[in-house]
Amino acid sequence: MTSSPPTLRQFRKPMGCAALATLCGLMLSACTTAIPIRTSIEIDAPRPQVFAVLTDFAAYPEWNPYHVRVVGEAVEGADLEVRVKRPDGKVIDVPQVHVLRVEKDRALYWGGGISGIFKGEHRFDLEDLPGGGTLVRHEEDFEGLFIGFADLPPDVLAEGYRGVNRALKAYVEASAP
Numbered sequence: 001m002t003s004s005p006p007t008l009r010q011f012r013k014p015m016g017c018a019a020l021a022t023l024c025g026l027m028l029s030a031c032t033t034a035i036p037i038r039t040s041i042e043i044d045a046p047r048p049q050v051f052a053v054l055t056d057f058a059a060y061p062e063w064n065p066y067h068v069r070v071v072g073e074a075v076e077g078a079d080l081e082v083r084v085k086r087p088d089g090k091v092i093d094v095p096q097v098h099v100l101r102v103e104k105d106r107a108l109y110w111g112g113g114i115s116g117i118f119k120g121e122h123r124f125d126l127e128d129l130p131g132g133g134t135l136v137r138h139e140e141d142f143e144g145l146f147i148g149f150a151d152l153p154p155d156v157l158a159e160g161y162r163g164v165n166r167a168l169k170a171y172v173e174a175s176a177p
Contacts, residue, residue: 035142037157041165043134045172047126050134051105053172054124063171066160076102080110087159090151111140118144138165 043050053059055074060067065085072080082094094112101109106126113119125137138161142152 033143033148035147035152035154035157037140037142037154037161038137039139039158039161039165040135040137041162041169042129043136043169043172044132045134045176046132047105047128047134049176050126050136050168050172051108053168054108055102063167064164065167066164072099074102074108075099082110084160086156087163088153088156113144116144118142118146118150136165136168 053063057070057072057074057080060070064070066087067082068085068091069083070080072078076099078099080097080099082097083091084094085091096112097110098112099108099110100121101107108124109121111119111121120140120142122140123137125139127135127137129135140157140161142150
C-alpha cells in the first residue's frame with residue numbers, strides 16, 4: 001500500500017496561520033517606535049531656585065514659550081492640564097497628563113498614555129554645577145505602537161524644548177539674588 005502525497009488543503013491552514021502570525025509580528029515591530037528628545041542648559045542659579053520656577057505652573061505663561069498653560073499642582077499623581085505651542089505654530093491640548101515624579105530641587109516628571117500603545121514622559125532633571133549653577137536636563141521619551149502615527153516631529157519638539165531652556169535660563173537668572 002502506497003501513501004498518497006499530502007494535499008494543499010492539509011498544508012494551507014497551518015502555513016496560513018504561521019504566515020499571518022509572522023506578518024502581524026513584522027507589522028507590530030515596524031510600527032512600534034520610540035522618539036527620544038534630549039536637550040540641556042546650564043543656568044547660573046542654584047537648583048532650589050530653578051526648581052521653584054519649574055514647579056510654579058501658574059507662572060508658566062510669564063516665561064514659557066512652549067508650555068503656554070499648565071494647570072495643576074506639582075504633586076505626584078496630580079492631574080495636569082497642559083497646552084503647548086510648538087515652534088511651527090501648532091497649539092495642542094495634551095490629553096491625560098499626570099505628575100509622575102517630584103523630587104524636591106532635583107526632578108519633575110509628567111506624562112501619560114498607555115505603555116506599549118502610546119506613552120510620553122516629559123522630564124526636568126537638575127544637577128549641581130561647580131560654582132553654584134544648575135544643569136537642567138530637559139528630555140522626553142515617546143514610545144508605543146502608535147507613536148509612528150502621531151504628529152511628533154522630533155526636530156520641532158527639540159526646538160521647542162530648547163526655547164523653554166533659553167526662556168527658563170533668562171527668567172531664573174534675571175530674578176537671581
